[in-house]
Every structure is written in C-alpha cells, then in structure tokens.
Amino acid sequence: MIAHFYQNIILKNPKAIFVFLIIAILSFGYYSKNFRLDASSETLLIEGDPDLAYLKEVSERYGSKEFLILTYTPNEGMVTDSSINNLLSLKYKIQSLDWVHSVITLLDIPLLNNSDAPLQERLDSFKTLKDEDVDRNRGFKEILNSPVFRNFVISEDGKTSGIIVNIKQSQKLEEIENKSKEEVELIKDQIKKQNHQNILEIRQVIQSYEDVGKIYLGGIPMIADDMMTFIKSDIIVFGLGVLLFIIATLWVVFRNLLWIVVPISSCLFSVIIMMGLLGLLGWKVTVISSNFIALMLILTMAMNIHMSTRFLQLKKDFPSKNNFEIISLTTSKMFWPILYTVLTTIFAFLSLIFSEIKPIIDFGWMMTFGLITSFIITFTLLPTLLNFAPTNNITVKKEQKSKITNLLSIISLNNKNSIFLVTGIVIIFSIVGISKLEVENSFINYFDKNTEIYRGMKLIDEELGGTTPLEVIIKFPKKEKVKKSGEDDEFDDWGDEEDANDEKYWFTKDKIDLITSVHNYLDSLPEIGKVLSFSSIIEVATQLNNNKPLGTLEMGVLYSKIPESIKTEIIDPYLSIKDNEARISLRIIDSQENLRRNDLINKINFDLKDKFGLEEKDYKLAGVLILFNNLLQSLFKSQILTLGLVMIGIFSMFIILFRNIKLSLIGVVPNFIAAFFILGIIGLLGIPLDMMTITIAAITIGIAVDNSIHYIYRFKEEFNKIKDYNKTLKTCHSTVGVAILNTSITIVFGFSILVLSKFIPTIYFGVFTGLAMLLAMISVLTLLPALILIIKPFGKSS
Template sequence: MAGVIMVGVLGLMDWRVTVVSSNFISLLLIITISLTVHLTVRYRELRATRHFSDHDKLLRHAVASMYRPCLYTALTTLVAFGSLIVSGILPIITFGWMMMMGVTTALLVAFTLFPSIMSLLKTDETQLSSDLSLNMTGFLARATDKLNNNVLVIYGLILLFSVIGLSQLKVENSFIDYFRESTEIYQGMSLFDEKLGGTLSFDVVVNLTDDGDSFDDGFNDGFDDGFGDSANNDSYWFTAPKMEQIKAIHEYLDADLQTGKVLSFGAIVQLAEMLNGNQEIDGFLWAILYNRIPEALKDTVLTPFISVADNQTRFNVRVIESAPDLNRNELLQRIERGVEEEFGLADDDVRVTGILVMYNNVLQSLFQSQILTLGVVMLAIMLMFLALFRSLSISVICIIPNAIAAAFVLGVMGWARIPLDIMTITIAAISIGIGVDNTIHYMHRFKREFPRFGDYRETMYFCHNSIGRAMYFTSMTIVA
C-alpha cells in the first residue's frame, strides 16, 4: 500500500524515475516489511507470554510498545537518506527526497492499516510456545558471552580492515558495466567500441598560437582587407603553421591507447596533404581552398571544428568504454597536460569538456560528498540517540556499531575493487538506515527489560531471543 501511495504521489508531482531511483520501490517495500515484521513479532511475543489477554488488548499493547522505537528508526532513516540531498547531483538529490517521503508514508501506513486489518481478523487460538529462542540469535548471544572483551578486539580489527579498504575505494566505473552482456544496450555499446571507434566522447578545445595570421610564403604582404569581404579575411586565418599544429595535435590524440576515433579539422589537413602527394600545403593554397569550399560544406566540415573569430580549434575524441583498464580521470588529466606540454601551450589555452568530462566530474564528486556527509550524518544520528535514550554514554555505544557497519561496507567495496558510482553511492545510506533501525529497537528493548532481570547477560540473552528475532527476520527479508 505504501508503494502504491508513493507511486501515485510521484506521478502527481511528475517526478520521473531515473537510473538512481529505479530501486525506490524495492527499498520502500523493505522498510515497510521491516515495520510490519516488528509489529508482528511483538504481537506474537505478547500472545505467547500473556495468554490471559484478549486479541484487541494485545494488539493495542503491541502497537503502543513499538510506536516509539519505530518512530525514531524512521526519523534516523530520514536523516540517513537526507545525506543524499547534499550530494549536489540532481538525480541523487531527488532520490533522497523520494526516500524521505517514502519512509514517512511507510510509517503511517504500518501503524494505521496494519492494526486495522489485524483487528478485523478472527482471533487465532493456536497456542504459541513461550520459548522465543532462535538458533542464529542464540548463537550470537552465546558467542558474545564467551568472547567477553575479545569482542572489542575483533571489531577493532574489523575497523582497521575497513579503514584500509576505504583508502583503496575508487570512483571509477564504465557505463557499459551497468548492463548484462546479453542485453541489447551492452551489445550495442560493444559494437560502437569495436567497430565505430568508441562510445562516450569528450572535446579538447585549443586556443592556437598567434602566428600573425600571415601566409608563410609572403603572399599576404600584397593583400589589403579593402579588396575582399569578411569571408576572404577569414581565409587569411588558414596558415601553414596553424594547419600543421592542428594536424600534430590530432595525431597526438589519436595515438593514445585509450582513445578511439578522433574527429577534427586535422583529418581534413591529413586528407589534403595526401591528395597533394604527401606534401605540406602552404597558406596561399589553404586560402584558395577555403574560398572555393561551398558554404553548405563549410557548415559541415569547418564550423564544428574551427572558430576563426576566437582562434580556436576543437577535437572530438571518442573513448573505448569497454576497455578494462579505463580510468577516465587519469585519461582526461593526461590528455590535457600532454597537449599543453607537447605543444608548448599555456594552461588557459587547452580546455577539456564534453559529456565524458561531466560524467567524470559526477563520479569524482561522489567520494568527497559521501565521506564528508557521513560524518555529519553520524553526528546527527547520535544527537537523535541522545534525545531518545537521554544518555551520552548509551548514544556513543549506539553510534559505534553503525559507524563500523558503514565503514565495513565501503571498506569491502574498496578491497573488492567495486567502484563508487551513481548506483553504489546509496549503499552507505542504506546500511546506516538498517543499522540504526536495529540499534534503536535493540537498545529500547534492552533498557525496558534490564530492570526486570537486573543482570546484563540475562537481559542480553532475552533481547537476542525476542527483539533479535524481529531483527533477524527483517534482515533475511532484506537479503532475499
């Protein structure tokens, strides 16, 4: 129901689904199931331990006892997904807002529709066992009890492992890797790479050196601007040194092993010299060729690559997207630096732009925004823990496992060479959301049951076998 409501709301708001938000419904379903599982397990726990109470009373007690922890888990999950809003990337920002709205809807639906439906059902008279133990949670409780303080040593090693993995985390991924090899998109992009010289492209815009805009053979000395129109004046721009420089840059870009097809006026220069018996063409002949080219053809072969007024030339470079060793950031930096050094150009004279540059900038901004916002999110969640439990020590204890969980996920990605991209950036927010959910439920139950047992170990065993069951079921649901 929460998914249906949110789909309707997003449709009314005309928020389109993107690659980033395509898993929105799945995440919302997971959150809703988590809330309902906690309510169900709590209701069954009350039925097993309070045989004398009627159905409606047990239902009210279950809802009342779970509302506060579920409310705080929803609020902290909102904070976790709210971290995506400061990423500076519109699809990710939209996804953050969608998830915040979805979590709110899931909470309202779970605590209104679920008890309403349960109240309409007939009372189940099946006797439930008061033994709430579960093999997995029971094993974890016994292991924690036996290891004692060694648990801290183990998690210290896990944290060290995670930090080392974080240092190896990269923000590089090929767009083609988003699709299976059997899909038409993958096969089409592979065809572009193998047969058509590459998929995504970038542009190198170069401010050419000023050679006086004169012909190298002295023919310009007798010319005067009064004898021709602006088109003739433009022809003076096509000097032999400039053409040689354009051709040399074209050949330099084409020689790079990670570049595919290069389109520029340099290809025209190569063709003209080949037709001229592999001899260089002087400025006078270039001027004649320019004036003889029809205007329609100029718009096709000259205008996209040459700007006479700005003394600029443009090179369109395709990249082999399926190359296994492709590193966009390194490639773009190497190209820009190489053109500057190889041809003696200043930093301001070479500019790399285009769709590949934009995609690379998005990837590079992910790491910075993700790491910086994680600290802010952890601080905000700890303040919420402080408001919930009213204890600084408990708040610190609660935030530590969540920080380790988020660091561990990102660390494993680093060790496994799984890059951070526009899809995997949400993994940290999701892990924090799930971890905070479990932490609040467990600590809330622990604080409530401790006065009853008066012993930390006995309370731990009870909580592992009660609220731990719900945490186990929700975790298995998420994994499934």
C-alpha cells in the first residue's frame, strides 16, 4: 500500500512534488523569522522544581535586585588618591547610564568606627571613604576588618574590590501579569535585547578605564547575554563548518557535482523547514540544543549518502535499466532500513524527555521532528532531483575499492578470537570507568579560561567570597515578648518607651545564640566562602560598643533607632521579624577542586539536626546551589533511566524488524559496547557528567545502530542470493560497508566541529560522541560480522 502510493504519487510526479517542496520551504522559511534563542538561567533548571518556587519566595521576602558585579584591581594601592578618584569616576560614569538603579562601591560603605564621636551621632551622619575629612587608611582598615564587608566588597589582601551595579527593574517585566503567552514572549525578547544593549554600554565604560587597573564584569545578566552570544556563534560556526566539511566529504567520495548538489539540497531544505517549524511552535534554542542544526545536517547527510551509494551500485549492477527504474529500485530497497534507522534514532532522542530538565526535553523533541523532516525530504527531494538530472551525470566515473573496509573484512574473517578478546578487554575497561562516573561539576568550568565569564567568576570566587549562593533559613517558634532592662551602656540614653511597634522585643537570647552558632558552624566549613547573617551585624555592633557584647534589649533598641537607610541595606536582608525567621546567606567556593555539592548539602542538613537539635520544620536550605545540585542529581538518575529505555526500546525494534532474537542481540551489542566504552573513558578521565555529556550514550546508541541495521539488512539480502557467509561478508564490506564508512566519517568529523564552541560541555559532547561513533563503526564492521559468522543467524551455508 505504502510502496504503491509512494511510486505512483511521489516518484511519477517529480514536477508536482518539487513545486510542493518549494512552497513548503518558502512557507517555513517565512516562519523561521520567529526562530528564537534563550540563555536565561531557567534553561538550566529542572522544570517545576519546588526549590525554585521557594527561592523566589525568599528573594521577595528579603529583597533581591538584579545586579552586575565588577571586580576592580587598581594598578596602585586601593586607597591612593588616584585609585579612589578613578573608582569614583568609574562609579559616576556607570551611575549615569539610564538603566542603572544604583552603584555600590568601597567608597559607599558607612564608616562607623572612623571617629570618636558618640555612636548615635556616627549612625546618623556616617562618613565614607570618598569624604575629604576622613582618615582613609583608618577607614580602609575598618572595611578590611569588617565581618560584613571583608571578602564581600574587598578581598582579604585588600587588592581587589567589588562594584555592585543594581539594575532598574524593567517596567515591561511588571506588565507580564495577565498577558497572553505570545505577549509575554515578546516582552521577554525586548528585555533580552535591552540587556544586551546594557552589557555593551557598561563594557564600553570599562574599556575606557583599562589603563587604571584590571576590571572584570560578572553577574547573571552578563552570563545570560554572553551565553546568547555563544549560542549564536555556535549555531553559525557549527552549521557552516559541518556544511563545508560535508561538501568536501561528498567531493572525496563521489567526485561529481551532482552528488554534491543533491545531498546538500536535502540538508538545506530539512534545516530551513525545521527552523520555520521551531519558529511556528515557539520553541527556543538553548545552549543544549544549539548544535541541533549541525546534528540535522549530519544525520540528513548520512541518509543521503546511503541512498546515493545504493543508487550508484544498482546503476552499475543493472546497466540496462533506465533512470526511473533505478530510482524506484533504490527507494524500495532503502525505504525500510532507513525508516528503521530513523525510528531507532528518534527513540534515542525521545528518551531525553524523561530527564526533567526542560532544555534537554526540548532538544529531544526538536531532534525527533528534525529526523522526521529529514526522512521525508530524503525520500521526496532526492528522487525528484535525480529524475531531473541528465543521465550521463548520474554515474560516478571511477570507482575505487575501499582499502579500509577491505582490511576490516579480512580481520573479521581471520581474527575472530582477537576481536572477541579485545571486546572483552573493552567491556572490563568500560565497567571500571563507569563505576567512577560522577556528576559533580562547577558552573565556572563550563567556560573557556580565556572568556570574561570565567575570569570574572574565578576572581570573585577566590577573592570576594565565592560565587554560588546558598541560603539557610531558620524558622523560630511562635513570637515571644521579652522585656528586659538594667543594662548600662551607651544605648541607655536612647530610651525604651512602649510604642505601637514591638519589633524590638523580637530579639531574644535563644534566637541570637542560634543564629550565631549556625553562622559560625557554616563559616568553619572549608567549601564555604563568605557567610553573612544578623550575627555579622551583631559583631560589628559589638566592635562599635568597645567590644562589649550587646544584651537582647540593646539589640532591639539598636534595631528601632538605626537609620532606615542602613537598616534596609544591612539588617533587613537577614531578618524577617514579621515571618519570625532569620536568613543566613553564604556562598560556595565553586572552583574548589574537591567540592562535592551533594555531600556538602547532606552534611549541613545532618549537622543542623544532630548538632543544633533542629527539626525539619525549623529550617530550610535554598538558593542556586540547591537548584544546581538538583539538576546534577537528576542528570544521574535520568542517565540510568534514559540508557535503560534506549536499550530496551531499540532491542524491541530490532526484534520487530528482523523477527529473530539472536540477530537482534547481534545487532545491538556492538553499539551498546561503543556507548559504554565512551562512558568508561569519561569516568576514567575524571570528567564529570553534565547537561551535554549525559546525552552521549543514548544518542550514540540511537545513531550507531543505524549502521547495524544497514549492514544486517544488506547481509540478509545478499546471503539469500550467495548462500555463503564468507563471500556475503566480503560483498557487504565492499558495498554497504563503504556507505557505513563514508557516513561514519562524515558523522565523526561533523561532531568534531563542535570543538570550536566556547561552551566546554558542547566541546565534550562533540569529541566524545564523535569518538563513540568511530568506535561503533569499527565495531559494526568487525565484531558484528564476526558474531554473524559464529552464530550463523540466517541458517547454514549451502
């Protein structure tokens, strides 16, 4: 039924099909204008993660602005006149940008210990380093020794300071509520464009200050914008790189312009239609799926090489048949093997939808639709163009035997024991390597060491207290009013009269002791950099009170009397009296070599219960560290689930295709071994799994089994004619073996183009997937035929 429809509708009406395809490419090409990229932090999170919802709640409660951070390391000392003037000039220059809300530098830190005036007076009219009548060295020393600002706005050695650039909240962002999905996406795109413009502007400012010291830009908005640049660059570089390589490969293989034009046309049609489909469906390309165009080109090309090679072989075998008959014969013989190769590859990509991570799920769906598109184009455009081609241009003038496939056929025939021995060693090697796999990964290591993202994050990590935030929220029992008096010190003359606001009575010894104890415990952990909490404020207040500890009532009075400007900046971020809880904010030293995030989180959870007697309801961990760890743990679980699904699914499809359990096992084993071998190499090299490398095994199996299907399908066809296993093996290696070799080389070098990325996981993905495909090809042309010769799944030779 399908064959009849295909032959009578598609093959016999090339002009109508070509017009239809032109209309399709123009229509989808129009929608490709809606093709969008996305590099927001949400693309690196688990969809629907409850910890994300809680982090948003914490951010709203304690106040959280979007900001950029600059690191400033002046050529001269930090408190020289020139360094301070340069820093002040840089601050005002940045402050003048219309999208900047405020700029906080070393020069804006309140100096409360810079004079001997009464504390109340110092609080009401504090000085800063930019004031002329300030003892700068004394002020700088105060900041350097401050429990709050040391390793926060100034490095421990005093050579590098941080500049916080708070960004005005976009009014468009506030308008998102009650908008349609299309309007929300439009607003988000406008915000991204504005963010890109903002980053360009601040970088121009930084560039003009290059001669005064080293200045690096950091922060989530900058990372998001640079990631967008990386994605755009990767899509262009990968696409063009793979296209040029494919053209070169086709020329080497076929040495005929026709056999370059036809396959390239299929590739371009497939990619343009797929880009239009993504634009139509509103799917955005992320850093995970940025290589989808390169993958589509590679996989479409593999289909076209198999079709083209078979066409030429049939043309040689049946010289009396006309062009149309050869096309019909080619498509009838290649339809089912290519259909099954597409289905197995689709199955591998569809397995990614179980990962829980949205960009990986989207990548799976994108490649699924992409492969369906490539299959349809291959079986419509390629025969249509061949119908139009002049007959004398269809054949290849000179055919040369492949020395490589010939060598592999000899090895398969004469060295079966050696093949099985090597396979055994590979399996042992793989098991050892896989046992060493881990998902611990530093976000900082996702970037090349020459990028500003890496350099800025590294400096912040090492000099300014770490990069990855973690929040410990302590929840106290019901509010209790405590009124104490009688402590004599500087706070007595502030008064303690009752008023409508009883917030000052919130401060009790139990609460303060618990905050301080947990703060000190967290600060003692080697993986943790800067820790900030209300305990830090108490330490500052104690220093200001001549190193005399404050009583709980004094703390309450201090809280009620402190100026709002100071309270908003240094107290409100760490206490929520209304919600009866305290926040301890800390940052992880992400570049620490032996950092184990999951172990650290488990240790903190255990110690809060064991050492401090807290129950689960009494505290909560939140922050980017928790979200990132959830992502990493999910990757490991999804790897096992994905691999299991792919192996079971593809084995089942082989049984349906070949209706033979032995043959199905023979078909999948070489590819499973290649995939596991790559995972073993990754484990032995100590490379942690990430969003990209986690997909290698499943994708490798899905693509590599294509070779097994083509080889077995052809072996079965030839054996039915030859009835001799050894002769059939030689025939297959010289025919379909050549196509497998050519497609595999195309795929291997196609993936190698990904090493040009600036995103390290993409480089690993390209290198290891390419290597896996090379091993799978060797395995299919050695181990697979060796197994066929031993097991004889097609019956005995005649």
